[in-house]
Amino acid sequence: MKSILFIxxxxxxxxxxxxxxxxxxxxxxxxRSIYEKNCANCHQSNGSGLRDLYPALAKTDLWKRVNAQQLxxxxxxxxxxxxxxxxxSYSGYMPANTKLEAIDIAELVTFMKDNWGDKKIYTFxxxxxALKNCP
Amino acid sequence: MQLxxxxxxxxxxxxxxxxxxxxxxxxPFLGPxxxxxxxxxxxxxxxxxxxxxFLNQDxxxxxxxxxxxxxxxxxxxxxxxxxxxxxxxxxxxxxxxxYASNDQIRILSHSIDPTFDTPIVxxxxxxxxxxxxxxxxxxxxxxxxxxxxxxxxxxxxxxEDKNEAGGFVHSGAFILVDKNRHVRxxxxxxxxxxxxxxxxxxxxxxxxx
Numbered sequence: 396m397k398s399i400l401f402i403x404x405x406x407x408x409x410x411x412x413x414x415x416x417x418x419x420x421x422x423x424x425x426x427r428s429i430y431e432k433n434c435a436n437c438h439q440s441n442g443s444g445l446r447d448l449y450p451a452l453a454k455t456d457l458w459k460r461v462n463a464q465q466l467x468x469x470x471x472x473x474x475x476x477x478x479x480x481x482x483x484s485y486s487g488y489m490p491a492n493t494k495l496e497a498i499d500i501a502e503l504v505t506f507m508k509d510n511w512g513d514k515k516i517y518t519f520x521x522x523x524x525a526l527k528n529c530p
Numbered sequence: 531m532q533l534x535x536x537x538x539x540x541x542x543x544x545x546x547x548x549x550x551x552x553x554x555x556x557x558p559f560l561g562p563x564x565x566x567x568x569x570x571x572x573x574x575x576x577x578x579x580x581x582x583x584f585l586n587q588d589x590x591x592x593x594x595x596x597x598x599x600x601x602x603x604x605x606x607x608x609x610x611x612x613x614x615x616x617x618x619x620x621x622x623x624x625x626x627x628x629y630a631s632n633d634q635i636r637i638l639s640h641s642i643d644p645t646f647d648t649p650i651v652x653x654x655x656x657x658x659x660x661x662x663x664x665x666x667x668x669x670x671x672x673x674x675x676x677x678x679x680x681x682x683x684x685x686x687x688x689x690e691d692k693n694e695a696g697g698f699v700h701s702g703a704f705i706l707v708d709k710n711r712h713v714r715x716x717x718x719x720x721x722x723x724x725x726x727x728x729x730x731x732x733x734x735x736x737x738x739x
Contacts, residue, residue, distance in 0.1 A: 437616040445620060447658035487658075490612035490696070 419505065419516045426506025429499050433492055442511060448487060450480035458512045466507075467500055467522060468529040497523040556738075557706075557714040557731055561685060579683045579711040584640070584671035586663045587652040592638075594711060596664065601735050602636035603728070604705045605719055606680050606688045608643035609655045613694075614702045618719040619659060622704070626666055628729065634736065637666040640680065642688045642698050644670040685716065704728055708735055 412420075431440065434452075438444055442453030450457075457480055461469075473491035477484055495503070501522035508515055561577025583593040603625060607615040622637055629635035641647035647655075652668040669676075680688040686701045706715035706728060715731045718724040 436613065439620070445616060446623075446660050448619075448655070449616065486654075488610065 415516070419509075422502045422505035422516055423509045426502035426504070426509075429495070429503045430506055433495065434503075437489075442507075444480075447483065447485070450478065450483070450485045452507060453511045455480050455511070456482075458508075463504060463517060463521065464525045464528060466504060467525040470500055470503065471495060471526060471529060497526055500526065555734065557708075557734055560713040560716065576712045577683075579707060579713070580679075582675070582679055584669035584676070585649050586667040586669055587649055587656045588663050589649040590663065592664070592667050592669060597636060597638075597707075597711065599634070599709050600636045601634055601709060601732060602638055602707050603732075604638045604640065604684055604707060605703065606640050606642050606676075606684075606686060606700050608641050608696065608698060608700075609647050609651055610643065611696050611698070613696060614720050618702055618704070621719050621722065621725045622666070623659070623661070624725060625729065625732075626661055629665075629732075632736075635732065636664065639666070639668045640676050641668065641670045642673075642676060642680070642700055644673050644676060684713065706731055706735070708738065 437449040438452050439449075442451060444451035469489070470492055474489040476488075477486050479485070498519050501517050501519045504517040504522065508517060559576040563577065564575040565572050566575065567573070579594065581594045583591055586592045603622070605618055605622065607618060609615075619639075622639070625635070626637060641652065647668075647670050649670060652670060656662065656666065656668050677688050680686050680700075684703075684705045686703045686705065688698070688700045690698055702718055702720040704717045704719040704725070705713055706717070708714050714735060715728065717728045
């Protein structure tokens, strides 16, 4: 009896979320672990960056200035030379993340958008197309 | 003859019990030890960091003489390191900030990529990290000397490896050295909890005369 109640509750709850919503949440969860493994060392878990050495990702003008296409290429290919974040110049280099595939990047970008951007999903198809268009 | 080992065991157990009752107030001396006789008494010679001389981010020579009477934390890194170094630097910053007004504490970060990490590169890195010598010295110099010091004296691995991200393999260890250049603790500098232990141990060393 209890288990039936439990299952029906779960079904009831799950049905409140659309398929898109569930997928979005999955992307965010997966994206967080990819972020922790590949990005948090420098940019920190909360996206604060490290002083003037590594730029912040949270609370930055980055999300208005850099579009998803540019972001994907920076993640995949790294960043050399000067970059400005919140008016501050950073000149260190960011290594390429060649091991990250389209699905990883879609999840990672969705996680970052969820935390610091427009809270919209960045789909696998978008990531795949963006990767093809990187210089 | 049968009793002796038992008596010894009892003694060991008793001393262990007594030891465990006492508060942790002293740190071990790490590394190979040597003994010799002075006036008929056995004296232990503890492993000691040998004399060294490297350039820091201000292009100033730093030697063991500058660490005389100081407690210091040593680590090995390189400025272009994409893996664990940023984590280590985040943790070292905690120590730097905590002992901001304590002249007894120093940090020595040795570059294992001294060809690239010239004093000018280290200067820029230190400035961006907002830290200053002499409290935090970033050191560069003869590559072989740095590697030898790392492996033989600080007991950590540091070597070139083309297969590693960034081209070097090195441990993320922090080495705690006392006022007489004895190694008193080795910690994983990438783990916040390990660095909490390091800070506790620095407090113990500060109490030592």
